[in-house]
Amino acid sequence: MIKGLILGILLAILLFGGGVYYYFSSGHAPVATSAAPIPLERTLVRVGLHAYLDKLPHPAPQVPADEPNLIAGAKVYKEQCATCHGLPNEPKTAVAQGMYPAPPQLFQGKGVTDDDAWESYWKVENGIRMSGMPAFKERLTEAQIWQVAVLVKNADKITDPVKKELAAGASTPMEMAMPASKPAPSKKKTP
Numbered sequence: 578m579i580k581g582l583i584l585g586i587l588l589a590i591l592l593f594g595g596g597v598y599y600y601f602s603s604g605h606a607p608v609a610t611s612a613a614p615i616p617l618e619r620t621l622v623r624v625g626l627h628a629y630l631d632k633l634p635h636p637a638p639q640v641p642a643d644e645p646n647l648i649a650g651a652k653v654y655k656e657q658c659a660t661c662h663g664l665p666n667e668p669k670t671a672v673a674q675g676m677y678p679a680p681p682q683l684f685q686g687k688g689v690t691d692d693d694a695w696e697s698y699w700k701v702e703n704g705i706r707m708s709g710m711p712a713f714k715e716r717l718t719e720a721q722i723w724q725v726a727v728l729v730k731n732a733d734k735i736t737d738p739v740k741k742e743l744a745a746g747a748s749t750p751m752e753m754a755m756p757a758s759k760p761a762p763s764k765k766k767t768p
């Protein structure tokens with residue numbers, strides 16, 4: 578009786594494992610970025626990320642959200658993040674449009690202003706698996722990561738000098754990523 582039950586459970590596990598393997602090995606799983614998501618893909622990744630973040634310490638920002646730090650954060654942002662996460666009043670880049678999952682536009686709507694800075698710090702430091710979000714650990718300093726984290730936290734209340742720093746950078750990756758059909762946005766002369 579018990580033996581039969583155990584055998585049944587083992588068989589079910591094997592069948593499930595085999596089914597999942599077959600799903601991938603037979604070429605049924607979507608592998609293109611433009612294809613439909615795998616069933617439950619987003620949910621599982623979200624649940625996993627949140628459960629993991631909940632277990633971490635939640636440090637207070639190590640830099641104050643004052644203008645010098647926000648300007649320093651803007652420098653990092655326009656060089657490393659804008660291609661995917663966009664700039665204030667700029668259209669989405671071709672890169673951002675072509676990604677799955679889509680990178681949230683951090684200067685549109687509420688962005689991540691409702692997340693604590695430590696959460697964005699962690700995401701920038703470590704990246705997000707199964708998305709295009711890169712890890713910047715050892716490529717940016719801890720101070721730079723905090724500066725860009727407090728910038729995106731305060732994206733809805735940045736001052737003109739910070740906006741100016743963001744706009745002053747349509748130099749490299751952003752322009753290269755613009756859809757070819759559209760001329761690069763003209764640089765704003767003011768303020």
Ligand code: HEC
Pocket residue numbers: 653654657658659660661662676677678679680681688689697700701705708709710711713725726729
């Ligand atoms: C190559 C594209 C790319 C670059 C460059 C990039 N990101 Fe991301 N980022 C993403 C994607 C895609 C996601 C969405 C991940 C998801 O949905 O799980 C993301 C997610 C995030 C999130 C979490 C958003 C949320 O709603 O929880 C933050 C914060 C973030 N990125 C900040 C940054 C910062 C700051 C930089 C620059 C230092 C940066 N990213 C560079 C693609 C990028």
